[in-house]
Amino acid sequence: MSECNTRDLYEQLARRYEGNDQITVQLIDSTDPAINVTMHDHGDMQVQIAASGSQIFVSTVLCDAELVRDRDAFNDACMRINPINPLSNLGLSNFGGRDTYIVFGELSASSCADDVDEELQALAINTIDAAETLKSHFTGS
Amino acid sequence: MGILTKLYTLLRGVSHDTGQGVVDKNAITILDQEIRDTSTQLNTSRQELAKLMAQSKLSDQKIQARSQKVAEYTRYIEGALAKGDEDLAREVAGKLAPLETEQQADQSAKTHLDRSIGTLKATIHKAEAQVKGLRVQVDTVKATASVQKAQMAIASRTAGATSGMSNALESLERIKQRQLETSARLEASEELDASSGDGDLNRKLAAAGLLEDSSSADAVLARFRKPAQLSHDVPTIIGTVVQDDQVGVPRTTDTP
Numbered sequence: 001m002s003e004c005n006t007r008d009l010y011e012q013l014a015r016r017y018e019g020n021d022q023i024t025v026q027l028i029d030s031t032d033p034a035i036n037v038t039m040h041d042h043g044d045m046q047v048q049i050a051a052s053g054s055q056i057f058v059s060t061v062l063c064d065a066e067l068v069r070d071r072d073a074f075n076d077a078c079m080r081i082n083p084i085n086p087l088s089n090l091g092l093s094n095f096g097g098r099d100t101y102i103v104f105g106e107l108s109a110s111s112c113a114d115d116v117d118e119e120l121q122a123l124a125i126n127t128i129d130a131a132e133t134l135k136s137h138f139t140g141s
Numbered sequence: 142m143g144i145l146t147k148l149y150t151l152l153r154g155v156s157h158d159t160g161q162g163v164v165d166k167n168a169i170t171i172l173d174q175e176i177r178d179t180s181t182q183l184n185t186s187r188q189e190l191a192k193l194m195a196q197s198k199l200s201d202q203k204i205q206a207r208s209q210k211v212a213e214y215t216r217y218i219e220g221a222l223a224k225g226d227e228d229l230a231r232e233v234a235g236k237l238a239p240l241e242t243e244q245q246a247d248q249s250a251k252t253h254l255d256r257s258i259g260t261l262k263a264t265i266h267k268a269e270a271q272v273k274g275l276r277v278q279v280d281t282v283k284a285t286a287s288v289q290k291a292q293m294a295i296a297s298r299t300a301g302a303t304s305g306m307s308n309a310l311e312s313l314e315r316i317k318q319r320q321l322e323t324s325a326r327l328e329a330s331e332e333l334d335a336s337s338g339d340g341d342l343n344r345k346l347a348a349a350g351l352l353e354d355s356s357s358a359d360a361v362l363a364r365f366r367k368p369a370q371l372s373h374d375v376p377t378i379i380g381t382v383v384q385d386d387q388v389g390v391p392r393t394t395d396t397p
Binding site for chain 2: 050135
């Protein structure tokens with residue numbers, strides 16, 4: 001199994017999107033580096049990518065759980081949408097004490113930049129679709 | 142407790158502990174421990190397997206050797222009986238009988254041993270798959286943690302008043318806003334397109350001094366003056382323009 005690290009992946013993606021004004025790639029460099037991708041043609045959606053050992057993890061924020069009016073009903077809706085959402089998963093994570101719904105996908109670390117690009121496009125489309133479908137559950141809607 | 146249950150319990154605990162939201166080192170520690178435990182078991186199982194396989198081999202050699210002895214005695218008995226030496230045949234049979242009993246016992250023991258070897262091999266295979274699965278899980282947890290840290294870093298950088306995190310709802314809103322802008326732009330440019338033919342013509346006419354603004358003071362005055370100037374003024378203007386534009390230039394060059 002070929003291993004892949006986030007910095008290498010960043011180099012690959014930066015080359016892949018060079019001159020592409022629809023996508024901005026940025027390396028968030030820390031002890032645990034991650035890549036922040038801004039997809040301008042998908043409403044400036046921000047997607048985060050990290051590679052570790054055998055896997056590449058691609059994730060974006062659907063919404064803060066506080067924006068959800070009825071969590072039980074929303075969770076139910078998410079569970080139903082998940083199987084029909086191709087290639088992406090809905091999940092619940094906790095960022096700094098805040099429950100946050102995410103949409104994510106996983107790739108094998110042997111994936112090339114084109115595979116990651118495909119995943120990014122699918123993730124962006126699926127996330128917007130999910131937001132649109134789940135719209136009635138959000139406060140202020 | 143299954144590893145997923147442990148991780149889930151950990152995450153639930155963590156989610157109530159503010160500021161510790163990221164899948165942290167604890168998860169990795171649990172997984173690393175699990176990998177170590179499973180690896181230790183795996184090693185023990187492998188040693189056990191080696192022992193059993195050695196026993197099986199020895200037992201096999203013993204059974205082989207004994208079956209040669211049994212064949213030998215059988216031949217002796219057959220020979221003695223052929224010669225009618227009943228006593229000799231009986232004496233050899235007396236030696237063969239316990240040998241056969243031992244052989245049966247050893248064979249059944251070996252069958253049992255081989256079954257254990259099979260089970261142990263399956264267990265090892267399972268444990269190996271488990272270790273591999275746990276390593277993948279460690280990778281997932283590490284990648285998830287990195288992404289979560291990045292998301293938190295981005296959130297604090299773009300510190301919004303409401304939720305801090307840029308989310309899909311905002312993207313959806315922006316997409317809709319842009320779609321509205323695009324369709325408004327399209328409509329506007331369609332309107333422009335529809336009138337652009339006239340616009341061009343009007344510009345040309347205005348440049349030629351032919352476009353009369355009927356509402357201007359000059360135009361109103363002109364209307365009053367019309368009867369008096371009709372005889373030469375209007376044809377003169379048109380004539381000048383036509384001459385300047387089409388006929389005038391060649392004519393001036395032609396004129397010697």
